Amino acid sequence: MFSKSCEYGIRATIFIASLCYNDTKVGIKEIAQEIDSPMAFTAKILQVLVKNDIIKSSKGVRGGFMVLKEDLKRITLSQIVVAIDGDSVFLRCGLGLSNCSEDHPCPVHEKFKFVKQDLAFMLENTTLEEVSIGIKKGTTFLKY
Amino acid sequence: MFSKSCEYGIRATIFIASLCYNDTKVGIKEIAQEIDSPMAFTAKILQVLVKNDIIKSSKGVRGGFMVLKEDLKRITLSQIVVAIDGDSVFLRCGLGLSNCSEDHPCPVHEKFKFVKQDLAFMLENTTLEEVSIGIKKGTTFLKY
DNA sequence: TTAATAAAAGACATAAATGTCTTTTATTGA
DNA sequence: TCAATAAAAGACATTTATGTCTTTTATTAA
Ligand code: FES
Ligand code: FES
Numbered sequence: 001m002f003s004k005s006c007e008y009g010i011r012a013t014i015f016i017a018s019l020c021y022n023d024t025k026v027g028i029k030e031i032a033q034e035i036d037s038p039m040a041f042t043a044k045i046l047q048v049l050v051k052n053d054i055i056k057s058s059k060g061v062r063g064g065f066m067v068l069k070e071d072l073k074r075i076t077l078s079q080i081v082v083a084i085d086g087d088s089v090f091l092r093c094g095l096g097l098s099n100c101s102e103d104h105p106c107p108v109h110e111k112f113k114f115v116k117q118d119l120a121f122m123l124e125n126t127t128l129e130e131v132s133i134g135i136k137k138g139t140t141f142l143k144y
Numbered sequence: 145m146f147s148k149s150c151e152y153g154i155r156a157t158i159f160i161a162s163l164c165y166n167d168t169k170v171g172i173k174e175i176a177q178e179i180d181s182p183m184a185f186t187a188k189i190l191q192v193l194v195k196n197d198i199i200k201s202s203k204g205v206r207g208g209f210m211v212l213k214e215d216l217k218r219i220t221l222s223q224i225v226v227a228i229d230g231d232s233v234f235l236r237c238g239l240g241l242s243n244c245s246e247d248h249p250c251p252v253h254e255k256f257k258f259v260k261q262d263l264a265f266m267l268e269n270t271t272l273e274e275v276s277i278g279i280k281k282g283t284t285f286l287k288y
Numbered sequence: 289t290t291a292a293t294a295a296a297a298g299a300c301a302t303a304a305a306t307g308t309c310t311t312t313t314a315t316t317g318a
Numbered sequence: 319t320c321a322a323t324a325a326a327a328g329a330c331a332t333t334t335a336t337g338t339c340t341t342t343t344a345t346t347a348a
Contacts, residue, residue: 001145001233004306007240014251027324041307047326059325060315077252089145096151098288107158107275107284108221111266119259131251140251144242148336171294185337191296204345205293 006084009045011035011142013080016055017067017128018135025064036143045084052083072129081123090120150228153189155179155286157224160199161211161272162279169208180287189228196227216273225267234264 002010015034019026028046032039046065050057054075057065067075081089093100094112102109134140146154159178163170172190176183190209193199198219201209211219225233237244238256246253278284 001236001238002240004240007238010252011239011250029324038307040309043325044307044327050325057325058315059313059323061317061323063315063324065325092145094145094151095155095286096146096148097285104288105278105284106155106286107278108154108270109284111270115259115263115266118262122255122259126252126255134249134251140249140253141241142239142250144248173294182337184339187295188297188337194295201295202345203293203295203343205347207294207345209295 001089002081003085005041005045006081008035008037008042009049009084010077010080011037012042012046012065013049013055013067013075013128014132014135015142016065017072017075017132020067020069020072020132021136023066023069025058025062025066027064031065034142048083049080052079054080054083067128072132073127075128076124077126077128077131078120078123090116090123145233146225147229149185149189150225152179152181152186153193153228154221154224155181156186156190156209157193157199157211157219157272158276158279159286160209161216161219161276164211164213164216164276165280167210167213169202169206169210171208175209178286192227193224196223198224198227211272216276217271219272220268221270221272221275222264222267234260234267 012031012035015031016026028039028043031037031046032042035042046055046057049055050065054071055065055067057063091100093106094108094116095106097104097106100106100109131140135142156175156179159175160170172183172187175181175190176186179186190199190201194201194209198215199209199211201207235244237250238252238260239250241248241250244250244253275284279286
């Protein structure tokens with residue numbers, strides 16, 4: 001469904017968000033531990049998320065990553081996915097034709113249309129707040 | 145969504161199926177042309193589909209690939225996908241956790257569940273017959 | 289029975305995704 | 319001002335997916 005990069009990116013963002021209630025910044029080492037991901041690789045992905053205004057970062061002593069409390073309702077899964085993997089998951093032809101359109105449909109176009117719409121709708125309407133609550137409460141998990 | 149292999153595999157199978165009404169076998173060269181795919185690579189994928197009883201093949205003069213008419217209703221997109229990519233698209237955790245379960249859900253488990261179910265249902269209930277009709281009639285396309 | 293044919297099989301090549309390491313830059317607190 | 323810290327940046331390494339080429343095997347028709 002998503003690339004590894006995207007999976008790590010979502011997991012990292014949710015973890016960082018789950019800590020934002022106490023305004024704590026968190027370092028890449030702890031993030032990688034908590035989501036069980038390769039540290040250096042995850043760091044690269046976080047750079048993209050920072051550039052896309054999804055998470056904030058600060059360098060130096062007491063630096064780290066954080067999500068702004070006011071962003072919890074604004075940021076959706078869709079924004080994270082698009083930042084890392086692009087919009088191909090929703091828009092691409094399911095059979096790999098160069099462009100997916102009603103004018104030149106592949107044999108599964110009508111069927112895939114709904115699945116892709118559902119996925120897009122779900123991602124666009126799922127906020128960071130919603131998915132980070134479970135982590136804070138301990139009812140959902142980010143590793144194993 | 146699917147791997148390139150799987151995309152080519154589905155397209156090839158649909159094309160072969162669209163010809164099965166006149167019991168014509170078709171060679172790899174023509175298949176690759178009609179679905180605009182790399183010929184040698186596509187040949188490899190077709191080997192897998194033959195092994196999985198999705199298409200038939202015969203070697204030598206007047207040999208080629210075909211789909212049995214009686215298989216048109218039996219074969220579903222799901223079978224093709226599983227043969228090539230496995231069942232990870234339906235079963236894997238959307239965030240890459242090692243196993244997706246109600247007992248140890250990731251933060252998007254409840255949301256993804258429905259999307260994955262819908263996809264699985266669609267693929268399991270879409271027959272080769274259904275998707276090859278459009279190709280025969282010329283209302284759907286396998287390339288560009 | 290042989291030559292032509294076409295898929296199967298396997299070795300090899302290339303590109304893309306994933307992952308690691310080192311150096312640089314910015315920040316902070318002593 | 320300086321040393322310590324941590325992210326950013328960039329070069330590099332490894333693995334996986336994608337794609338190609340050659341040889342082998344099976345089939346057919348002459
Ligand atoms: S053309 Fe293939 S999904 Fe739209
Ligand atoms: S545990 Fe992640 S989708 Fe089920």
